[in-house]
Amino acid sequence: MTSIQLKNIKKSYGKTEVIHGIDLDIPSGEFCVFVGPSGCGKSTLLRMIAGLEDVTAGDLLIDGARVNGISAAKRGLAMVFQSYALYPHMSVRKNLSFGLENINLPKAEIKSRVEDAARMLQIDGYLDRKPGQLSGGQRQRVAIGRAVVREPRAFLFDEPLSNLDAELRVATRGEISALHQRLGNTMIYVTHDQVEAMTMADKIAVLRAGRLEQFGAPLELYNAPANMFVAGFIGSPRMNFLKAGLIAGAGQTILRLQDGQDIALSTDRFGRPASRPAVMGIRPGDLEITDSDAPLHMQVTAVEQLGSESILFGTSPCDEELVVTARGQTAVRVGDRLNLRPNPDAIHVFDAQSEESLALQ
Amino acid sequence: MWAFLTRTQGRGRLTLVDWLSYGYLAFGFLLIFIPVVWLGLNSVKTAFQIERQDISLIPGDYTRVARATVQGPDGKRIFFITDLPDWVLNWRDLSAADQAAQDVAGFLSAQTGDAALALRSHLGQTEPQALAVIAAQGLPDWLPRYRTMSASAKAEVNIEAALAGLSPANDRLLREFTGLYPGARLTSQILVSAPDPQTGEIRQWGVSNIDIKRAFTPARPVDAVNAKVTKLPTASLQADRNVQIAWENYIDPLSGSSYGVTVDFTRCLTNSVIVTIVGTAITLLINSMAAFALSKYKFRGQVMFLALILATLMVPPTITLVGVFKAIQATGISGSLWGIIIPGSATPAGVFMLRQYMLTLPDELIEAARMDSASEWKIFWKIVAPLALPAIAALGILSIVWRWNDLIVPLVAVATVKEAYTIQLCLLEFRGEHTSQEHYRLAMTMVSLIPTTLVFVFLQRYITTGIANSGMK
Numbered sequence: 001m002t003s004i005q006l007k008n009i010k011k012s013y014g015k016t017e018v019i020h021g022i023d024l025d026i027p028s029g030e031f032c033v034f035v036g037p038s039g040c041g042k043s044t045l046l047r048m049i050a051g052l053e054d055v056t057a058g059d060l061l062i063d064g065a066r067v068n069g070i071s072a073a074k075r076g077l078a079m080v081f082q083s084y085a086l087y088p089h090m091s092v093r094k095n096l097s098f099g100l101e102n103i104n105l106p107k108a109e110i111k112s113r114v115e116d117a118a119r120m121l122q123i124d125g126y127l128d129r130k131p132g133q134l135s136g137g138q139r140q141r142v143a144i145g146r147a148v149v150r151e152p153r154a155f156l157f158d159e160p161l162s163n164l165d166a167e168l169r170v171a172t173r174g175e176i177s178a179l180h181q182r183l184g185n186t187m188i189y190v191t192h193d194q195v196e197a198m199t200m201a202d203k204i205a206v207l208r209a210g211r212l213e214q215f216g217a218p219l220e221l222y223n224a225p226a227n228m229f230v231a232g233f234i235g236s237p238r239m240n241f242l243k244a245g246l247i248a249g250a251g252q253t254i255l256r257l258q259d260g261q262d263i264a265l266s267t268d269r270f271g272r273p274a275s276r277p278a279v280m281g282i283r284p285g286d287l288e289i290t291d292s293d294a295p296l297h298m299q300v301t302a303v304e305q306l307g308s309e310s311i312l313f314g315t316s317p318c319d320e321e322l323v324v325t326a327r328g329q330t331a332v333r334v335g336d337r338l339n340l341r342p343n344p345d346a347i348h349v350f351d352a353q354s355e356e357s358l359a360l361q
Numbered sequence: 362m363w364a365f366l367t368r369t370q371g372r373g374r375l376t377l378v379d380w381l382s383y384g385y386l387a388f389g390f391l392l393i394f395i396p397v398v399w400l401g402l403n404s405v406k407t408a409f410q411i412e413r414q415d416i417s418l419i420p421g422d423y424t425r426v427a428r429a430t431v432q433g434p435d436g437k438r439i440f441f442i443t444d445l446p447d448w449v450l451n452w453r454d455l456s457a458a459d460q461a462a463q464d465v466a467g468f469l470s471a472q473t474g475d476a477a478l479a480l481r482s483h484l485g486q487t488e489p490q491a492l493a494v495i496a497a498q499g500l501p502d503w504l505p506r507y508r509t510m511s512a513s514a515k516a517e518v519n520i521e522a523a524l525a526g527l528s529p530a531n532d533r534l535l536r537e538f539t540g541l542y543p544g545a546r547l548t549s550q551i552l553v554s555a556p557d558p559q560t561g562e563i564r565q566w567g568v569s570n571i572d573i574k575r576a577f578t579p580a581r582p583v584d585a586v587n588a589k590v591t592k593l594p595t596a597s598l599q600a601d602r603n604v605q606i607a608w609e610n611y612i613d614p615l616s617g618s619s620y621g622v623t624v625d626f627t628r629c630l631t632n633s634v635i636v637t638i639v640g641t642a643i644t645l646l647i648n649s650m651a652a653f654a655l656s657k658y659k660f661r662g663q664v665m666f667l668a669l670i671l672a673t674l675m676v677p678p679t680i681t682l683v684g685v686f687k688a689i690q691a692t693g694i695s696g697s698l699w700g701i702i703i704p705g706s707a708t709p710a711g712v713f714m715l716r717q718y719m720l721t722l723p724d725e726l727i728e729a730a731r732m733d734s735a736s737e738w739k740i741f742w743k744i745v746a747p748l749a750l751p752a753i754a755a756l757g758i759l760s761i762v763w764r765w766n767d768l769i770v771p772l773v774a775v776a777t778v779k780e781a782y783t784i785q786l787c788l789l790e791f792r793g794e795h796t797s798q799e800h801y802r803l804a805m806t807m808v809s810l811i812p813t814t815l816v817f818v819f820l821q822r823y824i825t826t827g828i829a830n831s832g833m834k
Contacts, residue, residue: 052728073734085729089747098743099733146733 001028002063002153002186004049009058011044011210018044019210021058026188026203031180034190035197035233036207042190043158045207049188050156051075062153073102078147079156082163084139086131092118092142093127096149117148121175137168144179154186161196173200194234198222206230228355231281231348237311237323239281239348242296246278246349246358255280255349258318261295263342270349271360278358281348284311284325287340289332296340298322300332314338397810404803407607409454411800413570421604425450426552426567426583429479431545441567441583442476442547450549452484456618475545482537483547491538494531507539552583553598558591566591571598610804624779626805629787632698634812636771636783637764640702644760645753647707652715652749653741657727667716674709678769686773698781700774705764711756718752719745754823761816765809784809 004026011019019041026032034042047053049060051072059066067075078099086095093114100110118124121141131139140160147155157176161169177200180187191197197204198218206213206221206229214226218234225231231239244263245256253270255263255278263280287296298314310330314322324340332338349358369379403411405420427442427450448455448463455463465484472480481487495504501523507515524535536542550567557564566580577592612618614626654660655667685704694700722745730740746753768785775781782790788809791802 050728050732052731072728072731073736077732079729079732081725081729083723083725085723085725087726087729087744098730098735102734102736102739146729150733 001184003028004154004186004188005059005061005064006045006049007059007061009045009048009060010056011041011048011053012056017056017210019048019056022207022210022212024205024212024215026186028186029184031177031187031189031200031202033197033201033204034188034207035192035194035204036213037233038192039209040207041210042192042205042207046079046156046158046188046190050077050079052079076153077156078150078152078154079158080143080147080160082159084131084143084160084163086139086142086146088131091128091130092123092134095131095142096127096145099146099150113149113151117145120148121145136164137172140164140168140172144176148179148183152185154188157187157189159190159192161191161193169196176200195236198234204234206233224357224359225281225348226357228279228281228350231350231357235283237284237325239283240287240320240322241350242280242282242316242320242322243318243352244278244280244349246273246276248272248275255347257295258320259297259316263295263344263347265347265349266344269345269359273349273358277352279350279352279355281350282342283346284323286343286346287322287324288343289324289326290339290341292339294339294341296322296342298324298338298340300334300336300338303330303332303334305329312338400803400810401807404610404800404807405606405608406610406800406803407454407605408610408798408800409451410607411803417602419602419604420606421602423551423553423571424601424603425549426565427479427483427547428550428567428581429476429545429547431475431478432543433475438475438587439581440475440586441550441581442479443552443583449480449484456613458618478533478537479545479547482545487534487538487544491534494527494534498527498531500535504535504539551600553580553593553600555580555593555597555599557582558593566593566598568593568598571595571600607800610800611808614801614805615808624782624787624790626784626787628780629782629784630808632781633765633784633809636698636701637761637812639698640705640764641757641760643702643706644708644711645757648711648756649715649746649749649753650741651707651712652719653745655712656716656719657722657724657745667713670709670712674713682769682773685770689774694774696775696778696781698775701767701771701781701783704770704774705767708760708763711760714756715749715752719749722748751823754820758816758820758823762813765813 004024006022006024008021008023009019010017010021022045034045036042044053048055051067051070055068060068062075062077087098090098096114096117097110100113105113114127115124118127121144123138123141123145126134126138131142134142140163143160160176161172164172173196176187176189180200189196189200201218203215204218204221205215208229214221214230221230221234225234225239228241232241243258247254247256252267253265253272255265257263257280288294297317298312299317300312300314302313304311304313307329309328310326310332312324312326312330312332314324316322322340324338326332350356351358370376370382375383399418402418402420406415407420407422410417410420410422427445429438429440429442431438431440446468448459449468452460465486469477469481469484469486481490492505494500501518503510503518504520504523507518507520510518520539520541524532527535533542537544548569550569551571553566553568553571554563555566556562565583567583568578568580571578573595575595578595578598579590580593580598581590582588617625617627651670655663655670689695689700689704694703726744726748727740730744735743766785767783768789771781771783771786775783775786784805788802788805791798791805
């Protein structure tokens, strides 16, 4: 069992700093997902953990031991690459056994490990084929198999599903989760797809521009995002953001929207913050369409009927974009005007300046 | 094969583009093929034919006739001897072993008259026979030296007295031997048939050479003695050619029995094979390792190193020749095969070509291998080298051709040691200061083409993929 700790990890290319000091504690046996938009440094961070990139500053600890200066080969980790990086001139069997031969394992042991992994990943039928003769999904399994046979201390996945089609991606996602269940190893998984992150992770680290925005369990991030970025990144469709003013009154705190509508905030969740410009965040599913008067209004501009739910796109009177999801099928048409009542327990409030959440932790 | 060669652009019929393409291909093919065919045909011509600068494509010789000139008491007699065996006609071109194999005495004893005198001289029997007579008759011991004695020394001896009393045949023999009489001569001429300009009757003639650029060819009729030279119109000559393939051009040097050549061709061939194989192996190893470092490692001064390597491409090798010679001398490998192999081991063109190819290999493969605990050497050997095989093979072929055809470096490295000669130096040796053995040279040039041709035939598919992928020529 392996725990991985990052202490103020920094990375610079020349004078350009790309990772600005990240602290992260990944406990043993956890499935941790690094998620963030392109260029946020999540792959770089993973490659630093793998040992493929030097750590410019800070400490990287595996099981409490500092490994900054230890080469990739000696860290005992296994990595699955985005392109799979299978050795094209070797058969599947050779691909799987290459790493084991390098650490001089006995032949019998190699054979049994390769066969076990192949059976587990259902690639035992094409052990003698070359990677070029396999489909994308099969190659993916071989790449995972190559990591599995090593029996590594931890698995590192670098966007392993991005080259698969949608259907296969969902299936493989489940298989990787099952693999984690079965092996119990620590796994670090990099993706830019928040659905993958939400479905697979024990813990998610949201990264933006070389900084860690929030680290926590998926639902923790969903329910209590630390800032607007995390709130917007996690959840689909995206959270609605409406500009508002926070007014601290005598008895209660009021959120005043741009069109003058007031929404009272519960003191349980927000305490008594001072007055300031703010942003109200509300998830599309937490808006209820109602006939009676409601604080929010929306002019519908597009309707997506998915059968089990309907997604309604529109604009507020102040021309801010709004998205609402309604359960089941809807009779709403483009051009309709809707009254929307937000679920008071699901309202998020962010400081307009710092974009940090004002909710009490 | 046939379907490929007869492929057309349109449906069935040849279009203008087809005609042009096939024309262009045929032109290119002939451009390359004709010189090789020419070389091949010339390489089996006899030494005699090559020395005559006979430009005919067909190896072989005209039917020949011997023209004899014999000095007699009543002046010079010029006549033809027909139906002589080939070995007699070509006596001077035969090797010592071939000459010894013939029954000269038996042949001469069957001849009579002036023909016997001419043949005795031609076959080199004057001296042994004269020495035998001198010994048998107890003639003075200065007689064998008489020919080379000074005028004053000749005045002190009385040759006429010494020869007095000999039989006419022995008298004639000794007069020829001592140079009192000009020796009989025999020359080989081409036997032609042509109409007599005076009578119009078809006769046989002996001519020394047929040069179609000359309008008239001087000739003597074969059936007459002391006939005057007649000028025959060259166009009217009819000569028979007997195709004769001189395999000895190949056999002699390869079996080490070539006349007048001081180098051992099979030794040269072996040297060249060793130099080519060892040299190419070292070149491939050094170049691919350098290319791996330059393409896949990031280190300080990387661009500078590459620029430096490429800059050496711009220096003509002739400029560094003296430096190479000095280095070979200083390191003591001069005169050995290592002196040829080592200087050409690292080729900038090869490093560049392999680097360009290796740049196309994904870095993730190497990173995956590193994650798989492979050492850097193993990554190079097990991952990079196999994947760069097309480029390595292409460089291998180029290296083989460069090594095999190289003349300059061997000339600088081993010129003084004949045991270390490569094939190109060997070919140079066939044309010496005093002798020219063009017939051997042509044949051995042909032999020297075989290995490179075979390499191309078996490895050409790598050339196309390797060169196409690395963008090099």
